[in-house]
Amino acid sequence: MKMTMTLLFSFFISLSSPAWAAEPDVPSVDEIVSQANIMAYYQGRDGKSTVSMKITDKNDNVRTREFIILRKNDQPGGDQKYFVYFLQPPDVRKMVFMVHKHVAADKDDDRWLYLPSLDLVNRIAASDKRTSFVGSDFLYEDVSGRGLEEDRHELIEVTDESFVVKNVPKNPESVEFAYFTVTIDRTTYMPMKMEYFDKHDKLYRTIESRTVKNIKAEEDGEEVEYPTVTESVVKDLRTGSTTEMIFSKVQYNIGIEDSIFTERYLRRPPREAMR
């Protein structure tokens, strides 16, 4: 009985689905997106990197940002903690942005902001995560990742190199896009390109992974290599603005303490965050 159902099901799929549905080594779309999510946001148990950001507007005015980002996973694909410490521009040095990311659909992320000169710690109220990250073209959600269950995923194209997944928001009112597509490298599962479309099916925003490097790290006493995006670029086609983000001094599994990701450390960040 069960067997016939499966057969029948795959028969219908093969009738209605594109050619690759029949290909044996094409995983399900859910597997693809969850694997891609882990590649992009969950490499290692923890990680640290220095990020420099270059924002170029349509008139070629350039602004830069530099910060150190610390991350620690509770478990792969699950909750995470982020600690972002600003080095540049000089007048916002020591500013800190901290996130406790919760993947459960009914639980919003906790976010904090520390402003050293005003000497203020503010919680950022659970609201829109699709606002600009420090004035760049990256959004908060691009930095910490978008919850997988917020979209319906559909595999729309398979080539020799990549899978293309279309993501349609379940709650369209909460976001400014109608859908976005992600091009995922077939071998590494690294998301290489994201394209955002508006209600009129017009492309208005792209994010590209320009460089992927294999970063050596130790995992359970063994040497491993984590493929890592070290250069990524976002373009806002409507404003003509572009932001490049370059990751350097990338380190994994350095044993970052949980205690670092607490309000106490916002005012006096740990040395890991500063060097």
Next chain:
Amino acid sequence: MELKDKIVSFSIDHYKLVTWVMVLFTVACGAMIPLIRVDTDPENMLSSDEPVRIFHNETKQRFNLSDMVVLGVVNEHHEYGVFNPDTLRRIYELTEFAKTLQWDDPEHEGRQAGVIEVDMIAPSLIDHIEGGGGVVRFEWLMPRPPQTQQEALEIRDKAMSNQLLRGTMVSEDGRALMLLLPLTDKHLSYRVYSALNKKIAEIGGDEEYHITGLPVAEDTFGVEMFIQMAISAPLAMVTIFLLMLLFFRKLVLVISPMIVAMVSVISTMGLLIGFGFPVHIMSSMIPIFLMPIAVVDSVHILSEFFDRYTPQKGRRQSILEVVHALFVPMLYTSLTSAAGFLSLALTPIPPVQVFGVYVAVGILIAWLFTVTFVPAYVMMIPDQRLADFGMAVRHEVKQNWLTRILHRTGRLTSRAAGPIVAVLILVTGGAVYGITHIRINDNPVKWFSKSHPIRQADIALNEHFGGTYMAYLVLSMEAEGKDPVSDSVRTMAAAIRDKAKAIQHEYPKAQSAAEEIVGILDSEPFRNIGDWPDRLDYFSEMANEKMDAIPEAEDALFYAWDEMASFVKDKVLQRSFREPFKDPEVLHYMSGLQKHLEDLGLAGKSNSAADVVKKVHQELTDGSEANFKIPASQEMVSECLLQYQQSHRPHDLWRLVTMDYQHANIWLQLTSGDNRDMERVAEVVDTYILDNPPPAGMEHRWAGLTYINIVWQDKMVWGMGQSFLGSFLVVFIMMSLLFRSPLWGLLCMVPLTITIAVIYGIIGLVGKDYDMPVAVLSALTLGMAVDFAIHFLQRSRDLYAQNRSWEKVTVEMFGEPARAISRNVLVIAIGFLPLLAAPLVPYKTVGIFLCAIMALSGIVTLLALPAFMKLGEKRLFRPKAAPTGPGCNCGFCIVLSIAVVVLIALNLHQYWHMGVTRLTWISLILVPLLALTCGILSRRKACKMIEENKT
């Protein structure tokens, strides 16, 4: 046979050829009309390299500013105004619709032109920041239309709590809401306007919708102007035609002036377009100006022909006589009118120059065809069709009301010459008083009559909001990267040690870090580096090396190092180039200036980076009114500005300040687009800056369409004034040459001087704004009024030569010549009254003015000239010497020379911007020199010969 008779005989003998040549010429010129390019942009009143325009465009680019269409929604019925679910849903729908108003850009392949979605201001597209109690919130103000009244009111309260929105997007009373739709190109505004109007018609509801903004007004004006041209010009033509028919009662004959008018209008416009000039608001008025002038000469011919024609004499002889008598005055009237308009070419405003030159060209074309084609046309009419034509046949002399009035006027001028002159002097005096009260002002929105939707929108929205007219006050502080406080290591070391002491309680290792740092600065390699940016790089490198080497166990030293190194980089070595518009002192200054403008009620609303900082500071702290302020340090300001950028629209900040913080833009909203009001704002700002010295190095300049308008207005008023003076002199010189006497030349100038004085006096007294059409009309006045004077004087002189008594001349002058003038006055004055029905104010103005100019100059000519001539009969009509060359009359020569010198001086002044003093010197040398030349000339042998012959 004189040249003039040759021309006429040729036309009469080869009338077919003349007609064909004219037709071919017209067709050839007319064929270029389809190449028309329309330019309705008042910005082009200034040439594109005008500094204010260049700066305006730089400002737009620098601050990413666009010209905007303003869409206002007003709800006067609902208890909470626009803040109810229905209205907000419609506003949401309109916003979504406005986003779609984009089309492929014809100029840039692959790009879109139209409404710029990301810069739109609408409740669903902007952010709301709210803080207090240690929590900040960034969210869309209206992510979706509200479902309940409660939600609608929440949106209202959020919007009202934001200083940046109150008065800009929402009205203080909550009755109105304004959407700002920035455009990629202001020339798309009519398209956007039309599309919005269509959508509004579909959307229903009892709200009022208003669309306005300078770009819409300007663009819509352009479109409606051409519609008006197609209605008004032909309508005027028909009226003129009917009036002429009434006077001359002969359809075939009356057609000829109409043909001359058509031919000159078509060929002039054809030539203008053919030479590649775009048709601007000014040049679109060419037909309206050309038509009366083209008709005038033909009416003189017809009028004379009507009076002289008898079947016995026949058409050939009659027309020969007529043209013989009128040729010289017609030539001169055309030349003077042409000179009057040509003088506009001296005005430094390109469209006015084109206008002046082409009206002049048109006048000469009209003259050419009047003297050639009208006689040829008369020859084409069979004699029998003229059987019942002419004064002689109709015996109208006695019955006609016009002839009766003219007779009486004639008698009056000779009996009461003194009182007439006295009255005229009084009237002129009154007029001069009026002129001193002229108010120079213009406003493109007021080019629409009060009932026009754009004007209505303007009134309604400016009542509710801080204003729909945008002006940008750009403040700049060019701060170069400053050199360090001192290049002496000792001074630097002292500063570093002071700092270390100051932070020691927090960073116990600060002192040891400081010593290590001083060590680096005191080292040989550091000192050997020549310039400061390189020294800074070197220091940063060294510092990083040192800090990396600090062992894990010595965190305290690391923290101290980090703190001290950044102090040295930023403060001692001046890494952070000064960013003046983050400086609290500078922001306070801007804030003060804004408050001053708002307190005086000049700006309805103003927004600047200072307002952004205050608002963010308020929300980051406790949300209280007390914290709506600029924080104390530059770092705090930076934090506020960075927070503002963490929104959905970070780019909004760059409309108020540049990314390098060297320039800031105070965005002013004015409730009135009157140039007078903008001028006042500019003045007040200048005074404020003078009275309250700004932080060192701050400069200010204006941009924005509202400001550009006052710049070209200023140029226009002074340019027109000077070019008018210039053409006045040209006409005077020409008249003196024509009559071979400066005295007669002067007399000829009397009617037009009085006419212009009275017209502009009335404008001043009535309080009508002196705007673009009014300014241009002065040129027309000059042309028309001198026209009548020439005809009158030339004929008087001819008649005096025959009669030798002014009494007798008066009787004759108030016969046929006066009738011709009166007919002309009536035809044109009444002919242009239909313009009053136009919905565009400049057309109305032109209509009223043409009527007034014609009536006044006619009346003044007929009253003033005979009165003056009566009084000065002896002096004017001295027994005339045999004709001598102008060079032989010394006084004449000198007067002309002076006039020419002044004329040249005027031109030099306008084009080379020479100061008055330098010009005075040149004149002081030139005038005696010319006088001397005159004296020598008049003592030539040739002159003596003539004198001797005479005696």
